Amino acid sequence: MKEFDYQQIDDVIHSRIRTAVMAVLVAVEEADFIFLKEKVNATDGNLSVHLKKLEDAGYVSVKKIFVNRKPVTRYRITAKGFKAFEKYIENLESIIKPKK
Numbered sequence: 001m002k003e004f005d006y007q008q009i010d011d012v013i014h015s016r017i018r019t020a021v022m023a024v025l026v027a028v029e030e031a032d033f034i035f036l037k038e039k040v041n042a043t044d045g046n047l048s049v050h051l052k053k054l055e056d057a058g059y060v061s062v063k064k065i066f067v068n069r070k071p072v073t074r075y076r077i078t079a080k081g082f083k084a085f086e087k088y089i090e091n092l093e094s095i096i097k098p099k100k
Helices: 016-027 033-039 044-056 079-096
Strands: 061-065 069-079
Touching: 016 033, 016 044, 016 069, 016 079, 033 044, 033 069, 044 061, 069 079
Parallel strands: none
Antiparallel strands: 061 069
16 A cells, blocks of 8 residues: 555645535535534534634635525535535545555
8 A cells, every 4th residue: 555644635624524515515606504404413613613614724615694584504615615625525535445
């Protein structure tokens, strides 16, 4: 097995909840907070903290709107986030897939 540099794993993505959020956002055009909460199975507070970290890294964009006078927060993966997630998956695959 080729030597793997674990420091190549993106610390922003490498968390159970953040990885799940990124996986969901890769599969959809946009997702609101409630949808993400249900898919990721996290509490409001915990999910908020992880989404903020992804937002601060530029991996997700946030749009706040009102629907029927209720606030709705929508998230979408950015081009930077998509590229980072692809690289994250490639790095993980390089650990588990044997080199030929």
